[in-house]
Amino acid sequence: xxxxxxxxxxxxxxxxxxxxxxxxxxxxxxxxxxxxxxxxxxxxxxxxxxxxxxxxxxxxxxxxxxxxxxxxxxxxxxxxxxxxxxxxxxxxxxxxxxxxxxxxxxxxxxxxxxxxxxxxxxxxxxxxxxxxxxxxxxxxxxxxxxxxx
Numbered sequence: 001x002x003x004x005x006x007x008x009x010x011x012x013x014x015x016x017x018x019x020x021x022x023x024x025x026x027x028x029x030x031x032x033x034x035x036x037x038x039x040x041x042x043x044x045x046x047x048x049x050x051x052x053x054x055x056x057x058x059x060x061x062x063x064x065x066x067x068x069x070x071x072x073x074x075x076x077x078x079x080x081x082x083x084x085x086x087x088x089x090x091x092x093x094x095x096x097x098x099x100x101x102x103x104x105x106x107x108x109x110x111x112x113x114x115x116x117x118x119x120x121x122x123x124x125x126x127x128x129x130x131x132x133x134x135x136x137x138x139x140x141x142x143x144x145x146x147x148x149x
Contacts (some may be wrong), residue, residue: 010058018060025087026076030060036075036117055116061095065125074098074109076116083115 010033016023019031034042039085040056043049065075074096082105098109098116109116112143 012060013057016060023060025080027060030091032061032063032139033060034064034075036077037112038120039115047062062091063132065094065119066122069121073119074116075100075119076109077114081126112125 010018012018012023012027012033014024016027018033019029022029031053035053035056035058037057040051041053043051044053044056051069059078061075062139063076067073073094076083076090076095077098079090079097082101082102083097085093085100090097096116098106101109101116102112108114109120112118
């Protein structure tokens with residue numbers, strides 16, 4: 001039977017329903033889906049790309065993150081495995097545990113391989129039309145940044 005919450009909330013990359021207290025981790029207050037990897041968002045908009053936005057790595061958050069004004073901040077995957085941080089602490093740290101990563105994990109994150117990803121652009125939560133508009137705007141901005149190099 002299809003859960004009514006599947007119609008209201010979206011799924012993270014693990015198949016959890018955002019906002020579901022029975023998710024792993026408990027996502028009861030985390031009802032906003034956020035695509036972590038800006039490169040996957042960009043590639044999903046390319047004409048002949050095999051990357052689909054629906055398949056891009058997404059996690060559930062309380063609200064959309066914003067980039068730092070005076071530096072670089074990160075959005076990190078759910079704290080599990082070698083990351084010894086509770087979900088509450090992860091939320092209180094604005095989903096950022098980059099400073100606790102090993103040098104190899106930091107390097108992997110800076111190469112957009114995770115477990116943390118830089119927050120480059122401001123994001124907003126909205127309905128599907130807003131999300132489509134936001135994705136188009138992000139792709140235009142990313143293209144401008146790439147061409148400016």
